[in-house]
Amino acid sequence: xxxxxxxxxxxxxLLATRWTILLSLVSFVGGGVVGLALLFLRIxxxxxxxxxxxxxxxxxxxxPLLMQLFIAFFGLGLxxxxxxxxxxxxxxxxxxxxxxxxxxxxxxxxAVAKGQWEASASLGxxxxxQMRYVILPQAMRIxxxxxxxxxxxxxxxxxxxxxxxxxxLSKAGTVVTNATFQPFTVYGLVALIYFALCWPLSKSSQxxxxxxxxxxxxx
Amino acid sequence: xxxxxxxxxxxxxxxxxxxxxxxxxxLIAVGAVAGISLxxxxxxxxxxxxxxxxxxxxxxxxxxxxxxxxxxxxxxxFGLPSLGLQLDExxxxxIAMIVNLGAYSCEIIRAGIQATxxxxxxxxxxxxxxxxxxxxxxxxxxxxQRIWPALSSxxxxxxxxxxxxxxxxxxxxxxxxxxxxxxxxRAFEAYMVSTIVYLALAILLRQALAAVGGLIFPRRxxx
Numbered sequence: 001x002x003x004x005x006x007x008x009x010x011x012x013x014l015l016a017t018r019w020t021i022l023l024s025l026v027s028f029v030g031g032g033v034v035g036l037a038l039l040f041l042r043i044x045x046x047x048x049x050x051x052x053x054x055x056x057x058x059x060x061x062x063x064p065l066l067m068q069l070f071i072a073f074f075g076l077g078l079x080x081x082x083x084x085x086x087x088x089x090x091x092x093x094x095x096x097x098x099x100x101x102x103x104x105x106x107x108x109x110x111a112v113a114k115g116q117w118e119a120s121a122s123l124g125x126x127x128x129x130q131m132r133y134v135i136l137p138q139a140m141r142i143x144x145x146x147x148x149x150x151x152x153x154x155x156x157x158x159x160x161x162x163x164x165x166x167x168x169l170s171k172a173g174t175v176v177t178n179a180t181f182q183p184f185t186v187y188g189l190v191a192l193i194y195f196a197l198c199w200p201l202s203k204s205s206q207x208x209x210x211x212x213x214x215x216x217x218x219x
Numbered sequence: 220x221x222x223x224x225x226x227x228x229x230x231x232x233x234x235x236x237x238x239x240x241x242x243x244x245x246l247i248a249v250g251a252v253a254g255i256s257l258x259x260x261x262x263x264x265x266x267x268x269x270x271x272x273x274x275x276x277x278x279x280x281x282x283x284x285x286x287x288x289x290x291x292x293x294x295x296x297f298g299l300p301s302l303g304l305q306l307d308e309x310x311x312x313x314i315a316m317i318v319n320l321g322a323y324s325c326e327i328i329r330a331g332i333q334a335t336x337x338x339x340x341x342x343x344x345x346x347x348x349x350x351x352x353x354x355x356x357x358x359x360x361x362x363x364q365r366i367w368p369a370l371s372s373x374x375x376x377x378x379x380x381x382x383x384x385x386x387x388x389x390x391x392x393x394x395x396x397x398x399x400x401x402x403x404x405r406a407f408e409a410y411m412v413s414t415i416v417y418l419a420l421a422i423l424l425r426q427a428l429a430a431v432g433g434l435i436f437p438r439r440x441x442x
Contacts, residue, residue, distance in 0.1 A: 062375075062421040064382035066393060067414040074406030152285065159287035163386060170289055183297035191286045191294060198285035 004180045010189055016172030017193055023158045023168060024197075026090050028151055031097025038102030043109060045127070053102065060099035066160050068092045073164045089161035097154055104150060108143040109135060141212060149205035152198045159194070169193060226408055232399050239395030240416060242309070246391060247378040247424065249313050254320025254377070255370065259359065261325035266332045267354060276325070283322035289383045291315050296387045312384035312391075320377045327369050331362030364436040371428035375421050382417070392416060 041053035060068065073088035112135050120134040162171035173190040177183045229236070264276045283291065295318075296311040306314065335358050343353030363370070385393035396413035400406045 059418065062379075062418045063414045064379040064393070064417055066382040066385075067396075067410055067417060070396075070410045071407070071414065074400070074410060078407050156285075156287040159289045160383065162289070163383070170287065170293075173290070173293070177297065182301075183293070184299070184301035187290060187294040187298045191282070191290050194286045194290060195282060199281065202281075202285055 004182070006185065006189075009176055009180060009182070009186055012176055013169060013172055013186070013189055013193060016167060016169050017197075019166070019168040020155065020158050020170075020194075020197070023086075023089060023093065023161065023166070024151070024155045027093035027097050027158065028154050030090070030094035031101050031154070034094060034098035035101030035105060038098055039105045039109065040131075042102060042106045057099045057103050060096055061103070065092070065096050065157055066163060068096055069160055069164050085161070085164050085166040088164055089158070089166045093154070093157060093161070096157065097150075100150055100153070101147065104146050105139070105143055108139040108146070111142050112138045145205050145209035145212060148201060148208060152201045152205075155198050155201070156194065224408065225405070226412065228403065228405070229399070229408065229412055232395070232402075235395040235398055236392070236412075236416070239390060239392035239413075240420070242390055242394075243378070243381060243392045243420065246309075246312055246316055246381050246384065246389075247374070250316035250320055250377060250381070251374050253313075253317045255324050255374075257317060257321030258324025258328050259363075261321060262328035262332055263354060263359075265325065265329050267350065280322045280325050283319055284326070288315065288319055288380050289386065291319060292384060292387060308384070308387050308389040311387060312381070312389040315384070316377060316381060319380070320373065323373050323377070324370055327366050327373060328362060330369075331366035332358060334365060335362055360436070364432075367428075367432045367436070371425060371432070374428060375424055378424055379417060379421060 038053050038056065041049045042057075044050055069088060069092045072092040073083055073085065076083045076088065076091075116134055116138065117130060120130040125133070158168055159170040162168060162174065165171070167175075169190060173186050177186045180186065261276045261280065264272045265280075268276075292311065292315040295315050296306065296308070299306065339357050339361075340353055343357040344350075348356070381391060382393040384391050385397055388394065392413055396409045399409040403409070
């Protein structure tokens with residue numbers, strides 16, 4: 001039997017971590033774009049658009065991410081599309097992240113004082129102008145900390161894509177375990193790598209929250 | 220596209236689906252009760268407990284909150300046997316869910332405790348209550364009441380996250396869906412139906428938790 005050193009294991013896991021990072025970035029950015037669209041639907045004047053966005057969010061927040069991945073992976077195949085694992089993984093994670101980001105941002109927009117809407121309306125601003133010049137600049141300040149906090153959920157969410165066969169950190173962990181028969185070491189290291197990715201994000205979210213709140217109190 | 224959707228054949232597999240639902244429900248019931256209890260203990264340690272225990276609990280909470288549930292599950296199921304701790308699938312799934320919810324609920328409950336006015340502790344002391352009695356009667360219950368909605372959301376998130384226990388062959392709802400998929404090759408229908416069942420479970424669980432909250436927390440006196 002071939003002997004594997006801890007360094008052999010760690011090196012292979014770190015190589016796979018690239019894909020975890022790349023997939024996280026794609027999902028976070030893509031989810032942000034779709035989430036922004038959801039936010040606009042969610043606060044639109046038309047009731048039908050508002051409920052559309054609401055049902056979307058409830059569907060994606062009320063079902064397991066794993067099921068969404070399975071449906072993207074197996075479901076799209078039915079339409080004659082050949083779905084590689086990375087495509088299904090990216091698509092499902094973007095749609096899933098969008099639901100959470102859209103809802104987080106809606107809370108931030110609603111946290112902006114009602115008077116700001118009225119004041120900007122009284123200046124004859126249209127709905128989009130109000131958002132662009134008055135509401136979003138204030139809401140964005142509130143949104144920074146929870147948005148950074150949610151990025152941790154995205155990094156952890158990418159672990160599930162190993163189940164549909166996308167080779168990232170978790171899948172590499174399983175593969176390396178099967179080769180080395182050292183599950184304790186391998187999964188311990190995998191957990192530590194995820195921790196190294198997520199903990200700085202969690203911490204900066206906490207720091208930002210404190211900083212922005214303090215700034216807010218000084219007004 | 221020439222795929223014909225058919226759902227009728229699913230009835231053939233209803234015993235598997237029902238069994239899967241039962242196991243998912245059992246996992247969340249055990250997970251919620253034991254996980255929230257663990258969370259209350261950890262929140263007590265972090266807020267008022269002995270100082271030697273604080274860093275241990277803090278490390279546990281940070282470690283669990285910043286790693287994926289799937290890896291925690293794999294570590295418990297595949298990794299712990301190297302230490303001589305052999306668990307079956309259901310035990311591993313239960314422990315993983317308790318450990319996971321324990322860490323999240325600790326943070327949520329701690330936030331509730333921190334929002335308690337200092338005067339409440341002094342009021343408890345002035346009634347000759349010990350620190351523990353003050354915590355139990357004066358601090359904990361109003362804190363839980365304050366954060367109950369956030370705690371309920373977290374329980375629902377953990378229930379949905381439990382779908383991955385199928386990966387260690389615990390026979391939950393997702394396991395049933397995978398089983399049906401591998402027998403019939405009708406992936407879309409199998410996953411569609413189980414997704415709808417999960418959605419229904421999430422809605423029911425949310426309502427059940429709201430009802431529990433209404434029962435254990437007396438309505439606040441009108442001011």
